[in-house]
Amino acid sequence: MELKKATYGIVGLGIMGGSFAKSIRQNILSQAGSTGKVLVCNRSTACLSQAKSEGVADETYTSDKVSEMLPLCDVVFVCLYPHATIDFMKEHREHFKSGAIVTDISGVKGIFEKSMPEILRPDVDFIIGHPMAGGEKEGYANSNAKFFINHNYILCPSSFNKSENLDFMRSLVAEMGFTRITETTCDTHDYKIGFTSQLCHVIASALVESAEDPEITAFGGGSFEDLTRIAMINAPLWTELFISNKEKLVAHIENFEKQMEKFKKYIIEENTEGLKETLTHTREQRLKMGSIRTIAK
Numbered sequence: 001m002e003l004k005k006a007t008y009g010i011v012g013l014g015i016m017g018g019s020f021a022k023s024i025r026q027n028i029l030s031q032a033g034s035t036g037k038v039l040v041c042n043r044s045t046a047c048l049s050q051a052k053s054e055g056v057a058d059e060t061y062t063s064d065k066v067s068e069m070l071p072l073c074d075v076v077f078v079c080l081y082p083h084a085t086i087d088f089m090k091e092h093r094e095h096f097k098s099g100a101i102v103t104d105i106s107g108v109k110g111i112f113e114k115s116m117p118e119i120l121r122p123d124v125d126f127i128i129g130h131p132m133a134g135g136e137k138e139g140y141a142n143s144n145a146k147f148f149i150n151h152n153y154i155l156c157p158s159s160f161n162k163s164e165n166l167d168f169m170r171s172l173v174a175e176m177g178f179t180r181i182t183e184t185t186c187d188t189h190d191y192k193i194g195f196t197s198q199l200c201h202v203i204a205s206a207l208v209e210s211a212e213d214p215e216i217t218a219f220g221g222g223s224f225e226d227l228t229r230i231a232m233i234n235a236p237l238w239t240e241l242f243i244s245n246k247e248k249l250v251a252h253i254e255n256f257e258k259q260m261e262k263f264k265k266y267i268i269e270e271n272t273e274g275l276k277e278t279l280t281h282t283r284e285q286r287l288k289m290g291s292i293r294t295i296a297k
Helices: 015-027 046-053 062-072 082-091 110-119 163-175 186-209 223-231 235-244 247-267 274-287
Strands: 006-012 037-042 059-062 075-080 099-104 125-132 150-155 180-183
Touching: 006 015, 006 062, 015 037, 015 046, 037 046, 037 062, 046 059, 059 062, 075 082, 082 110, 082 235, 110 125, 110 235, 125 163, 125 186, 150 163, 150 186, 163 180, 163 186, 180 274, 186 223, 186 235, 186 247, 235 247, 247 274
Parallel strands: 006 037, 006 075, 037 059, 075 099, 099 125, 150 180
Antiparallel strands: 125 150
């Protein structure tokens, strides 16, 4: 199956589903000789009309008509919340095209590793994936194909995946602009994302909640703004992510609490040497960590 000749289905046309649709249209189906299509499905109809009028989608389907869309799709991106993705896979098990590749975008993976072998038909391949990109604002109106450029895509290959389908996914995400593909286990994914993403959202939210003066941002110089950008949060989604990964996330929170207690103790005791030593070590550690992102040129 060639990328530019495949039919792509997007289930859930929010910020991520819309970005996938736009990226596939701009980066893959704009190539010479392309015969592929983008089919989209969503509960509300306003974004469907917009996607069709913009030329992003070839055909649109409301949620009650998704069983008509799925048999036409070679590749399906299910852009729903984690448990809604599992429910969708169960409900539409018999509707997928034989040989289809189906993938998710969720921020937790262990639940899929446990459930998919029992749900999937043997002729449908579910590839567990997580695009590390997006924006703070929700909805199709805020989607953008450029979100993916120079970002990281995590794949969690499973024993039930076909090697040729994994190769297809690697090529697909690379064409969409992702410059780094990280392959790992679901358990490792949930542990590390629990730290680099979920813990950060907890900290940002706690920092905002700790503010006793709502006008305090008048004294901001950028630090507060940088630390709390991600606190403008999708509450239902992140509630589900936190609870779905609670064991790993709580362990990270407890480790963070220990560090906060150490800083508090040093400050109370006016332990300048302890603070200097810790802050010096912090700087060295952060420099070693670097970044997974590259600079667009």
